Amino acid sequence: MGSSTSILGLGAMGSAIAARLRETGHATTVWNRTAAKAAPHVAAGSKGAATVAEAAAASDVILVVLLDHASVREHLDPHIAELKGKVVVNLVTTTPDQARETAAWAADHGIRYVDGAIMAVPSMIGEPHARLLYSGDEHAYNTVLPLLETLGTAEYTGKDPGLASLKDMALLAAMDLMFLGYVQAIAMMRTTGTPAVQTAGEVEAWLAAMLPHGRELAAIVDQGTYDTGGQSVDFDRFGIQSLITASREQGISAQFLEPHQKLLEELAATGHGDSDWIRIIERLTIH
Numbered sequence: 062m063g064s065s066t067s068i069l070g071l072g073a074m075g076s077a078i079a080a081r082l083r084e085t086g087h088a089t090t091v092w093n094r095t096a097a098k099a100a101p102h103v104a105a106g107s108k109g110a111a112t113v114a115e116a117a118a119a120s121d122v123i124l125v126v127l128l129d130h131a132s133v134r135e136h137l138d139p140h141i142a143e144l145k146g147k148v149v150v151n152l153v154t155t156t157p158d159q160a161r162e163t164a165a166w167a168a169d170h171g172i173r174y175v176d177g178a179i180m181a182v183p184s185m186i187g188e189p190h191a192r193l194l195y196s197g198d199e200h201a202y203n204t205v206l207p208l209l210e211t212l213g214t215a216e217y218t219g220k221d222p223g224l225a226s227l228k229d230m231a232l233l234a235a236m237d238l239m240f241l242g243y244v245q246a247i248a249m250m251r252t253t254g255t256p257a258v259q260t261a262g263e264v265e266a267w268l269a270a271m272l273p274h275g276r277e278l279a280a281i282v283d284q285g286t287y288d289t290g291g292q293s294v295d296f297d298r299f300g301i302q303s304l305i306t307a308s309r310e311q312g313i314s315a316q317f318l319e320p321h322q323k324l325l326e327e328l329a330a331t332g333h334g335d336s337d338w339i340r341i342i343e344r345l346t347i348h
């Protein structure tokens with residue numbers, strides 16, 4: 062590869078990436094919309110680029126760490142000529158379809174495109190527990206892998222450029238729903254004066270004990286028959302009703318729990334009361 066790596070975007074994440082690349086001996090060229098943010102990087106040894114065109118022309122590898130899909134397209138689209146034949150690794154958080162759209166645009170213009178998703182906060186960059194997911198042009202990915210490995214553990218998820226984003230979004234969705242569980246438990250216990258931190262500790266221990274069941278449920282999904290005799294839809298309907306009633310008795314809304322109940326009721330109404338409750342996954346498919 063060429064001698065320099067260009068980084069577009071020097072927010073919290075772009076700055077951490079630029080610093081890590083310098084630390085590992087890579088020549089870097091940096092650009093940021095607000096030019097003042099580039100100054101400390103230039104002082105630390107990066108080359109400053111006054112424009113995206115200049116940054117794109119300076120390197121064979123361009124790491125994009127802007128805010129969102131719109132800012133990526135705003136700044137890449139006008140620079141097809143400078144980007145042609147280069148490897149663009151887009152580390153910006155996007156949806157899978159946005160990643161596919163940018164990949165299609167890149168392919169149309171001879172730009173070698175790898176989409177990335179960072180499962181880490183800036184302070185983790187460079188540590189093995191920083192997990193970075195990639196998808197898209199596999200040859201381009203392999204070419205820049207040694208560089209990407211300096212940022213954290215690199216994982217290639219597949220040729221579909223939307224895959225890295227999809228996995229990122231799926232794991233974030235799981236985290237989001239899990240933390241809503243914390244909120245519900247804390248709200249219920251606070252009605253008796255229990256400190257939130259105490260309940261959080263209890264939730265943590267309880268979830269840790271329950272987590273292995275996630276894989277058992279997943280195995281039922283893969284098997285696809287929903288007849289293992291595990292916890293049934295009808296059993297779960299009673300369970301969820303108790304949670305909803307208990308919340309309300311304490312003056313706490315059951316808004317997070319009600320959608321779960323609705324899906325179970327739909328399953329029961331369509332003749333699946335005896336099924337394993339995990340059949341609920343079928344209700345999530347939008348037809």
Ligand SMILES: NC(=O)c1ccc[n+]([C@@H]2O[C@H](COP(=O)([O-])OP(=O)(O)OC[C@H]3O[C@@H](n4cnc5c(N)ncnc54)[C@H](OP(=O)(O)O)[C@@H]3O)[C@@H](O)[C@H]2O)c1
Binds near residue numbers: 074154155179180
């Ligand atoms: N921070 C994290 O923990 C984390 C974790 C995983 C993934 N990510 C992802 O990494 C990306 C960067 O995040 P960040 O934490 O670095 O965000 P940030 O600190 O808010 O920085 C945003 C960067 O985007 C630039 N920007 C915003 N709008 C722009 C536009 N229209 N045109 C040009 N530049 C624009 C900003 O430039 P200015 O300086 O000119 O405003 C700045 O360089 C995001 O997609 C984020 O989702 C972040």
